[in-house]
Amino acid sequence: MFAKVTSVALVGVDPQPVDVEVHVTNGRSVFTIVGLPDTAVREAKERVRAAFRNSGLHFPGGTVVVNLSPADLPKAGSAYDLPIALGLLAAIDDKHAAAARVVALGELGLDGALRHIRGGFGAALLGRRLGLPVVLPAEAAADAAVLEGAEVFGAGTLGEAIQVGLGRGVPAAPRTASGESPGPDLAEVRGQGGARRALEIAAAGGHHILMSGPPGVGKTLLARCMPSLLPALSPEDQLEVALAWAAAGLSRFGMLAPPFRSPHHSATLPALIGGGSGVPVPGEVTLAHRGVLFLDELGEFPAPLIDSLRQPIEDGHVVVARKGSTITYPSAVQLIAATNPCPCGFLDDGGQLCICSQRAIDRYRSRMSGPFLDRFDLRIHLSRVAHDRLAGPPGEPSSTVRARVIAARKRQQARGSLNSKLARAEIDELAWEDAAVRRLDEAVDVNRLSPRGWERVRRVAATIADLDESTVIADGHVSEALAYRVT
Amino acid sequence: MNRATLPGLAERLVEDAALGWRLQFAFGGLHPDAALPLLGAHGAEGAVARVAAAGARRARSRDAVKVPAVERAGQLAGLGIEVVFRGDDAYPARLADRQGAPDLLFVLGSWPAGPAAAVVGTRRCSSYGRNLATAYGQAIANAGWVLISGLARGIDGAAHRGTVAVGGSGVAVLGCGLDIAYPREHATLRDQLLESGGAIVSEYPPGTPPEAWRFPPRNRIISGAAQAVVVVEAAIKGGALITANTALDQGVPVFATPGDVGKASAAGCNHLIRDGAHPVLDPSDLIAELELILGPPRQTRDAQNEWAWEGISVERMAVSHAMTIAEAAATLSRAELAGAVVRHGDRYYPAPGAGR
Numbered sequence: 001m002f003a004k005v006t007s008v009a010l011v012g013v014d015p016q017p018v019d020v021e022v023h024v025t026n027g028r029s030v031f032t033i034v035g036l037p038d039t040a041v042r043e044a045k046e047r048v049r050a051a052f053r054n055s056g057l058h059f060p061g062g063t064v065v066v067n068l069s070p071a072d073l074p075k076a077g078s079a080y081d082l083p084i085a086l087g088l089l090a091a092i093d094d095k096h097a098a099a100a101r102v103v104a105l106g107e108l109g110l111d112g113a114l115r116h117i118r119g120g121f122g123a124a125l126l127g128r129r130l131g132l133p134v135v136l137p138a139e140a141a142a143d144a145a146v147l148e149g150a151e152v153f154g155a156g157t158l159g160e161a162i163q164v165g166l167g168r169g170v171p172a173a174p175r176t177a178s179g180e181s182p183g184p185d186l187a188e189v190r191g192q193g194g195a196r197r198a199l200e201i202a203a204a205g206g207h208h209i210l211m212s213g214p215p216g217v218g219k220t221l222l223a224r225c226m227p228s229l230l231p232a233l234s235p236e237d238q239l240e241v242a243l244a245w246a247a248a249g250l251s252r253f254g255m256l257a258p259p260f261r262s263p264h265h266s267a268t269l270p271a272l273i274g275g276g277s278g279v280p281v282p283g284e285v286t287l288a289h290r291g292v293l294f295l296d297e298l299g300e301f302p303a304p305l306i307d308s309l310r311q312p313i314e315d316g317h318v319v320v321a322r323k324g325s326t327i328t329y330p331s332a333v334q335l336i337a338a339t340n341p342c343p344c345g346f347l348d349d350g351g352q353l354c355i356c357s358q359r360a361i362d363r364y365r366s367r368m369s370g371p372f373l374d375r376f377d378l379r380i381h382l383s384r385v386a387h388d389r390l391a392g393p394p395g396e397p398s399s400t401v402r403a404r405v406i407a408a409r410k411r412q413q414a415r416g417s418l419n420s421k422l423a424r425a426e427i428d429e430l431a432w433e434d435a436a437v438r439r440l441d442e443a444v445d446v447n448r449l450s451p452r453g454w455e456r457v458r459r460v461a462a463t464i465a466d467l468d469e470s471t472v473i474a475d476g477h478v479s480e481a482l483a484y485r486v487t
Numbered sequence: 488m489n490r491a492t493l494p495g496l497a498e499r500l501v502e503d504a505a506l507g508w509r510l511q512f513a514f515g516g517l518h519p520d521a522a523l524p525l526l527g528a529h530g531a532e533g534a535v536a537r538v539a540a541a542g543a544r545r546a547r548s549r550d551a552v553k554v555p556a557v558e559r560a561g562q563l564a565g566l567g568i569e570v571v572f573r574g575d576d577a578y579p580a581r582l583a584d585r586q587g588a589p590d591l592l593f594v595l596g597s598w599p600a601g602p603a604a605a606v607v608g609t610r611r612c613s614s615y616g617r618n619l620a621t622a623y624g625q626a627i628a629n630a631g632w633v634l635i636s637g638l639a640r641g642i643d644g645a646a647h648r649g650t651v652a653v654g655g656s657g658v659a660v661l662g663c664g665l666d667i668a669y670p671r672e673h674a675t676l677r678d679q680l681l682e683s684g685g686a687i688v689s690e691y692p693p694g695t696p697p698e699a700w701r702f703p704p705r706n707r708i709i710s711g712a713a714q715a716v717v718v719v720e721a722a723i724k725g726g727a728l729i730t731a732n733t734a735l736d737q738g739v740p741v742f743a744t745p746g747d748v749g750k751a752s753a754a755g756c757n758h759l760i761r762d763g764a765h766p767v768l769d770p771s772d773l774i775a776e777l778e779l780i781l782g783p784p785r786q787t788r789d790a791q792n793e794w795a796w797e798g799i800s801v802e803r804m805a806v807s808h809a810m811t812i813a814e815a816a817a818t819l820s821r822a823e824l825a826g827a828v829v830r831h832g833d834r835y836y837p838a839p840g841a842g843r
Contacts (some may be wrong), residue, residue, distance in 0.1 A: 194833060213833070281721030341832070348832030358614040381833040383800070409640040442824050464813070479817035482824070483801060487835070 001025070003090035003099045006132060007083040009075055013243040013282065014328040015122030017130070019069040019102075020080060022087035026064040033084075035068030036277075038076040047078070047108045049050030052053045055112035055158045062192045067443030074325075076279040079117040082135065085158055085355045086165065088258035096237045102153075103127040104135045110348055112158040116140055118249025126151040135164045141172035143251035156242035175251070183260055195222055196287045198380045198484045200401050201227040204408035205463030206418040207297070208313070208335040208375050210298070214345040219338035223294045224260065226336055228398035230292075230404045232256035237290045244289045244330055245283050260470040265300040273308050274329050275320040285312050298339040299364050306372050309335075310443075313375060335375065339368070346348040348381065364408045377420060407468040419462045427458050435475035436461065443482055457481045496560045496570055506533070506555030506572060509806070511535065514559060514692045515552025518633040520590075544677035550690075555773035557690075561565045566666050566693055569594045569684070577635065579603075585711040585737055589690035592708075595665050596686040599656040602781035605713035605734075607706075607727045608642025608720040609752060615644055616720035619744060621649035625715060626770035628655020632777070635713045637705065638677065638687070640670050642719045642727070649680040652829075654837050662705040663697035703729045710734035715780050717773065718743045718764070721755030728755045731764070740780055747804050798834030 005020045031045040044065075052059040066084050068075050070456065083104040090100035105123045105391035109116040120140030127134035128150040136144055142413030155161035163169050189196060195211065199222055209217045211393040233241060233256055241259055245252040251260065263272055263284040270276035274283035285293055292311075295301060312318035316332040341347040342361045347354040356364075373379070412418050440457065443449040449457060460481040465473040500507045508531060514521045517538060525534040537550050563570060571577045572591045579598060582588050606623050608616060624646035629632045634650045636643040638659035650657040657680055661669070665687060668674045677687060690708065691701060706729050710716050716734040718741065721727035731741050741764040746753020760766050767773045778784065799807075804817035819835050822828045828835040 102740075124756075191802060193805060193812045194800060194816065197816070247718055352620055361614070385832050439821075441823070446824055446826070448824060467811075476814070476817045479820040479824075480813050482820040483816035486830070 001091045003087045003097065003100045005083040005087040005090070006103045006130065007080055007105055007124070008119060008126050009073055010119050010122050010247050012120075012329050013247040013286070015119070015204045015243075016073065017126055018075060018080075019067075020083040020087050020231075020271070021067040021069060022084065022091045023067075024060050024088070024091045024136040025063045025065075025391065029061050029063070029064075031064045032067045033068070034064075036074050037068060037080075038074065041068070041075050041080055044078065044081045044084050047081050047110060048088065051081070051108040051112040051158050052088075054110060057158075058092075060088070064088065064351065066321070073446040074079055077117065078107035078115075079105045079119060080196075081108035082114065082158070082161055086135075086161065089162060094318065096162065096166070096300070099162045101132065103132045103136045103396060104160065104161065104281040105140070106135070108158060110181050112159060114138070114155050114161060114369065119318070120144040121147065121251070123244035124152050127151060133169065134161075135161050135169070135261045136172070138172070140177040143173040143246075145172040147239075155238035159256070161325065179354065180393050183227050183257075184224045185228055185398045186401055187395045187444040189218055190222055192218055192222065192382060195380055195382050195484070196395065196401075196476060198378050199226065200229065201467065202226075202334070202336070202403060202464050203401070203458060203466050204380050204405045205377070205412070205459065207377035207460060207463065208420070209337075209378040209380070210373065210376040211336070211338045211380055211382055212341045213338075214384055215340065217382040217384045219382060220296055221477055222335045223262075223292075223300045223338060225398060226292045226294075226334070227257050227260045229402050229405055230258045231333075231402070231409060233258055235292060240330060241290050244282055244286050247329070248287060248429050250287070250419035259288055260294065261291070262296060262321075264295040265297050265302075265305075267294075267305070267306055269305060272305060273312055273318050273320070273331075274327075275322075280320055280322060280327050280407070282329045283318070283335060284418060285309060285318060289330045290332060291334070293333040293335050294339040299343075299367055300476050301367070305350075307369060310372055320425045323484040337376070341381070342366075348383070350411065364444065372447070374452055374456075377460050378484045379486045380484050404467055407469070408463065411466045411469075412463075417419060419459045419466070422459065422462070425473065427455075430462055431472040433472050433474045436478045439475050439478045441476075448482065449485075453485055457485055460484060495555065495743045496563065499636070500560060504547065507535070509572060509590055510559055510570065511552055511554065512538065513690075514537075514545050514554065516691075518590060528718075542557040562693070563593070567595065568693060569597075571598075576789045581714065582712040585707070586768045587707060588711055589708060592690055593665050593692060594686055594688045596681045596684070598658060598686045599633045599684055601631065601633050602750060603635050603658070603713050604781065605635040605709045605730070606642070606646035606711065607636060607716065607718055607730045608639035608646075609722055609725055609727055609755075610643075611681060611752070612641040612645070615750060619646040620645035620719045621652070622658075623719065623773055624649025624766060625653050625655075626768050626774050627655070627777070628653050630653075630742055630777070630781075632657060632781055632784070633685075634796045635709050637661070637702075637709060637726070638670075638673055638680075639726070644670075644673055644676060647673075647676055650685075651676070651715055652831070653687065654683055656684040658685055659687045660705050660712075661687060661697075662689050662691070662702040664691065664693040664695040665689050667695070668699065669697040672817070674780050685792055692741045702726055706730040707733045707737075710739050711737055713739060715742060715777055717767065718756050718759060720744070720746065720752050721759075722751050723754045723758060725755065725819045726797070728759075731755075732757055740765065740774065744768070777803045792793045798836050799830065804835075809831045 001024045003022050005017045007020050008015045009018045046245045049297050052261045086099050089096045092385050093435040107117050114137040116137050116139045120136045121144050124134050124144035124147045133151040135153050138154035138156050141152050145152040152172045153169035155162040261284045272283045341366050342356040344356050461477045464477040619644045628650040634657040638644045663669050692765050710733045718731050734741050743756040743759040743764040745766050801816045805812050829838045
């Protein structure tokens with residue numbers, strides 16, 4: 001007697017089908033699970049046995065063999081309890097054969113209750129692809145039901161889960177989008193006009209931005225405003241983000257604002273870029289996919305951590321190598337970093353005196369490796385000045401700025417890609433006015449710009465021209481771009 | 488230099504022969520107080536002969552004293568160096584009254600008018616001391632006073648830097664000839680000091696090498712010309728303490744910044760305080776104390792160039808000139824490329840010597 005239930009394993013963020021095959025024969029009373037199960041999967045037999053009994057079902061005597069296929073894909077966790085149970089039921093009882101025609105994922109309690117698992121969203125996606133109903137624990141079902149075109153059923157117990165395949169399930173109600181807020185509004189920032197402008201440019205061109213300045217000038221607040229300046233996620237982006245989050249056991253679908261992640265500087269390497277022992281999970285850089293990764297107190301991050309971010313940020317994906325396989329997570333992020341200029345924070349401040357020794361300052365700076373700092377197109381300095389804060393007119397709200405950002409991005413997309421992603425040859429092909437080229441040459445001549453800085457300033461100038469709705473890149477655009485490159 | 492210096496000196500030598508002898512004796516390393524009696528007794532030729540034979544011990548000095556003053560005037564013209572004799576109007580008045588003041592000073596640039604304060608300290612300073620000296624230099628310049636120091640490594644250089652950073656004027660008193668860039672790493676600072684309307688002076692004639700024994704005597708010029716001496720970081724032994732002690736002998740008020748007890752680089756200052764120097768804590772405290780001695784800060788600020796002192800941010804530029812942030816940022820960048828302003832952090836300051 002044989003039955004097969006479809007379940008899911010996440011490879012990176014990609015849901016792969018796993019066939020749970022159950023074979024029951026007469027013979028010695030043995031329950032075996034094969035197909036690269038981890039300990040938690042192997043323990044499923046005890047849970048399934050107890051759940052069967054406590055749900056009023058007959059657990060078969062004889063030999064039960066469960067195979068998780070493909071056999072070379074490592075399976076982990078307790079989420080295969082439900083497909084194993086459904087398969088077992090279908091294998092021993094033809095009446096229940098239909099119960100196996102589902103995509104199932106869920107952990108069983110000994111009493112037969114279903115418990116929350118991560119990866120429900122992947123199951124829903126797979127169910128949609130295969131045209132099968134999806135059975136999930138109630139809570140996971142509510143998250144996954146948001147996916148359009150998927151038949152998602154929630155079940156509180158094993159008994160309820162069985163009913164789904166028999167056509168007596170109740171479709172899960174999609175979780176209504178909770179009152180999400182895209183973070184603070186730019187109108188809350190008083191003064192700091194230069195920094196606000198730089199943030200707008202960063203949003204418009206997708207440029208990475210580094211802010212330095214003493215504590216309390218509003219670097220963090222400005223960074224948190226970033227999602228409110230960015231265009232809403234497209235449906236494809238929403239799906240990508242939801243998959244990335246689902247892989248971490250988090251739910252994020254139907255949210256239009258780009259994600260904003262702000263890992264603490266004490267984060268471990270796996271927490272930041274993904275991996276970890278046991279089941280690999282995506283790191284912060286993946287949770288920030290299609291959104292903003294904010295590194296506050298950049299100088300406090302250990303150098304190896306910062307260097308490990310270089311490749312994911314450059315490539316837009318991160319590869320985690322595991323024994324026997326590699327996993328790829330997406331990591332297309334916009335980077336914002338904030339740092340004090342020195343350990344005490346008051347270097348180059350108008351008012352307060354810096355008390356750091358030159359050695360301490362050098363050591364602090366050397367943590368942020370040159371190659372990493374080179375990733376930032378915009379590097380600005382903020383200072384605490386009472387008159388600056390009060391002098392500025394009340395800040396523009398994010399919505400106004402976002403409208404300009406969206407318009408500027410449209411211009412770039414019409415040309416191909418965002419200015420921050422342009423290859424050097426593509427920048428050369430933009431419409432440069434002679435005066436703009438001369439200004440760049442002048443900046444190099446007076447040693448204001450390194451060759452690398454020259455490259456970065458050109459990208460930023462292109463974005464400024466786009467914000468200006470100008471078809472050519474003029475002297476004014478280049479000159480302004482130079483102001484956002486503190487050496 | 489904008490003043491026609493050399494015809495002046497040459498003419499004066501013709502008018503007043505004694506000036507010529509004083510110049511010659513200075514080149515010979517001899518104070519005229521010692522030489523002038525000889526001049527009276529033996530006449531010019533005889534005096535030079537006697538000085539050459541006995542007064543100046545070293546061969547270099549013997550030969551130097553014999554070179555005629557007119558020839559010296561020509562050499563100085565070539566170097567752009569002026570000579571200010573004690574008794575001239577251009578000679579700093581306070582210094583002229585001091586006992587043992589140099590008979591003449593070689594000057595590059597022009598000694599700025601106004602009350603002056605000296606900031607001195609160790610050459611081997613901590614970055615704490617360096618930052619503090621820079622802040623003092625800035626504060627003194629912002630008050631419109633003249634900063635005097637020795638252009639040495641460490642505290643002296645930092646104080647000068649603070650002054651030129653905000654476009655103030657200062658005087659550097661050297662312990663070697665004015666044609667010698669010592670210390671070499673301060674060559675740029677020298678230029679900035681001159682560009683911002685300051686002066687570099689020495690009692691030693693051009694060509695005099697920097698030798699350790701020449702520096703303590705130059706300290707009497709620093710303390711003698713200043714109305715107050717501020718010691719930032721100093722060990723028990725060192726030039727800064729010599730300056731402070733000279734100042735005390737001359738009756739010039741001495742201020743010192745306290746430091747950790749038991750720290751060698753703070754011991755000098757702490758001892759000065761124990762012995763009665765005024766402790767100062769921060770730049771504003773210093774200005775408040777100095778006001779009692781130097782008088783109220785000169786109101787050199789006006790609305791037009793107020794930002795010269797505080798710097799101007801992109802935002803402030805936009806507000807005060809009714810520009811957009813974009814225009815203001817572009818304008819300031821162009822000014823920076825043109826060398827008219829320099830940037831520190833997010834503010835722009837007038838570049839030293841950029842035609843204020």
